[in-house]
Amino acid sequence: MPYFVYKITPPLELTHIVTLEQYQEARAQVRALRQTGESGVEYRMIFANQAGEAEKLLATPRDERVIGED
Template structure:
């Protein structure tokens, strides 16, 4: 299965940047993009492992639940 690299712009607009077979290459691509992007833009770069591009976009567009650490 390939790795898909995405640029996520507010408000959750996905832009497919690359499809890579090797994890190390995908990770290097994402890290390079993150270094070039100013933090105040709110743009994220994500890498996702999926069978096909449609599945990757579905996973990335689904909001994640807030992570709860410990009990109150």
């Protein structure tokens, strides 16, 4: 399965940048894009079967992460 790199701008506008087969290449691409320092822009990498599935996963709100139970 490939790695998809997306640019996310408010309000949740997804722009596909590149599709890569190797994790290391995709990680390097995302890190380089994040160095541009654009405000209000987020770059994300996602592992999925196809672009439609990747966009669906990115558009789904994630639950808050629970570190420990009180």
